[in-house]
Amino acid sequence: MHRSEKILRGIDNQYYRATYKSMGFTTEDLKRPIIGIANAWSECVPGHFNLRQVAQRVKDGIYRAGGTPVEFGVIGGCDGMAQGHDGMHYILPSREIIANSVESMAQINLFDAIVLLGSCDKIVPGLLMAAARLDIPCILLPGGPMEGGIVFDGRQSDQTSSAEAYGMLSANKITEEEYKVLEECSCPTCGSCSYLGTANTMCSLSEALGMTLPDGGIVPASSAARLAVAEETGIKIMELLEKGITSRKIITNESIRNAIKVCLAMSGSTNAVMHLTAIAHEAELDIDVLEEFGTLSKTTPQVAKINPASKYNMVDFYRAGGVVRLMSEMSSILDTDQMTVSGKTVAENIAGHRYLYPVDRRVIRTLDDPFGYTGGVAVLRGNLAPDTGITKPGAFDKSLHHFVGEAICFDSEEEAEEAIIAGKVREGHVVVIRYEGPKGGPGMREMFKAMKYLYGRGLALTTALITDGRFSGTNNGCFVGHISPEAAEGGPIAIVQDGDKIEIDVDNSSLNLLVSEEEIAERLKRWKRPEPKFKKGYLGLYCKLAASGAKGAIMDYSLL
Incomplete structure (x- = not known):
């Protein structure tokens, strides 16, 4: 029996059905599984600005596959907006608020499954912590990275270029006009920051964990493919529900270890150590994430180089094959039997993936010819x-x-x-x-x-x-x-x-x-x-x- 049937089936549960019907849901809607959509959309966070459109396509997929989507809001702060003032005190603690709020809404409403929409630094780990805690079918779907901006200091610029430029301005290395142009030209689209910061690290690692569909973590925010993967996510959450594939069947010691290796191989954000530790804690796993990072960093080659380790940004990484190609190159050192939210194993995802762009060895290399023979963290x-x-x-x-x-x-x-x-x-x-x-x-x-x-x-x-x-x-x-x-x-x-x-x-x-x-x-x-x-x-x-x-x-x- 689905969780939602406890309150939506039977003559004695008319109260709950009447409550849903006050918002326009129909009798037929309430006969279907109820799928929550935890949406961190806001006008405060560029990585979340497109999540209204993404959510609609997720709803389309859910309804098409036989479910009824029910959307609710989740907070999400932008680390960039909180930099350098008292607001930064709240950023990491907000991760716990996000996890607690998703858990609360899932249990208050007895959702049968949840799609988690978020793209940024503490939001993605907070959503994954909630998924691990709840252990119901869940898929995380980010909004995708933004495009790079005007070339500055030898690479495409982003928000952080302004901080670097301010240091240059204070040292009289650039003019005020060179500094000011970045305000208009460093962030040309919405999306999570165009470099491999914590946001895009965690979106990539959600793919590596198996909690996001292949390419779902890094398809650019402004691309049509972002909306297509949103609809596919809606369809897949229904498949997970049908098959009984819950979060803890995906978040395991072995999948956490896969994510650690991918983080090391792409030189991801150091914050990933802390976030993967918290996710493993919520899943009640016995893996020591810190020790695994310490041990595996000595033997895991650096196979990908993305800004800030190089001039190539997340869109370049996506076009070079992204997380799927990186895991393909690393497959001999990964546990490829792990289940993922596609309903397939890591090995099956790699074997069946269709790459839209040619490989770019400036961004992703092979295990035999890595950028370095030890990990990037x-x-x-x-x-x-x-x-x-x-x-x-x-x-x-x-x-x-x-x-x-x-x-x-x-x-x-x-x-x-x-x-x-x-x-x-x-x-x-x-x-x-x-x-x-x-x-x-x-x-x-x-x-x-x-x-x-x-x-x-x-x-x-x-x-x-x-x-x-x-x-x-x-x-x-x-x-x-x-x-x-x-x-x-x-x-x-x-x-x-x-x-x-x-x-x-x-x-x-x-x-x-x-x-x-x-x-x-x-x-x-x-x-x-x-x-x-x-x-x-x-x-x-x-x-x-x-x-x-x-x-x-x-x-x-x-x-x-």
Whole structure:
């Protein structure tokens, strides 16, 4: 029996049918399976701006295949709009609101299955967390990436080009007119950011997990194919319902491991470590995502290069064959027997895929001829990061894989950004930004602007940045984020002082403060826990319950 039949069948359930009929649903509509559509559409997020049209085509597919679609709204914040101000405190915590709201609506309405519409950084993982938690038939469908903008600094521009350009402007490297033209020409269409940031990383990894139809994660937002895959998604959700293929039959230890390998092979966003950890937690899996990243990064070649690791953007990646071709090239090291939302296995999806464009080896190579023989994301540990630190060597110059520099410390993102623009950060510095972790931030803010300002001022190859916060997937340069324990919990990053030497060693997976253990112990004795920055509202709750970045920054209800 379908879930919805509990409230829609039988003479005693007239109340529920009458409620639906007040909105125009018919008797025949209510005899069909009820399929929820969780739509994160808004005019706040370019990656979601086209989701009204996408949702309509999903509805067409559902109705065509014998179901009744019921759409509801989900919040979704744009990381870009929240950069550099208090709004960023709310971005990562919003992931939990999204998961909770989808779970709530699915259970309140007893939906038989759900199509999840969202494209951006915290929305995609939040939707996948809900799918894993609910364990009913679910398909995630993004709105697709935007096209690249006018060429700037050797590649097609995007929103982040403005931040880089501002650093250049402050260093008198470009004119004000060159800076201003990006405002009109860097974002020519709606869609998730055109580079491989967290948004497009998670859309790609949803495909790799099997939770999105082949190509469904990366078909451009402005293309007709985006609407075609939307209708196919509506049809396929009915097939999953008929076959009883629920989310946890797709989200397994093995499919998570496939997603980790794909992330490493494409040098995806470091945030994927945290999000895959949270998804695995919701699916009640026993895989240690952090350990898998650490181990697999040493043996998984980098097979794809996409901005910020190269000048090629997501549309170039799609035309080169996208996630399907990447997984095809990697098939010998993947578990291709895993079930997917197409109703077929990974192997069957690869074998039956029709590529519309020729392969482009500038973007996707083979396992025999990769861009690099280790993965594009790495886990570091040491006396400065006892639990973990996450970096992205696939996106920065190999000369930076071993970096020793002098610490210059800041207790907030804003302090660091002001110092960089003012020219206080110099060659050889390791910028330390702390008290920006899950609890201390709160919300583990991104150090996007700080890295972009370093790049714009010509310091990308001569400085490094470490933080207990996060990074945007667009960042390059030598950086280490997610440092755990965080400063607010007394992690060693809290007691670093200006002038201390710090060593980042990617090849040896280490991050160390070059100070004696006795001195570190003495400093930690003198450290005092700061007061929470927020004591009421949602962030007050998040401050209390947020787990470390090493645990996916989930809300740990055991702390209540």
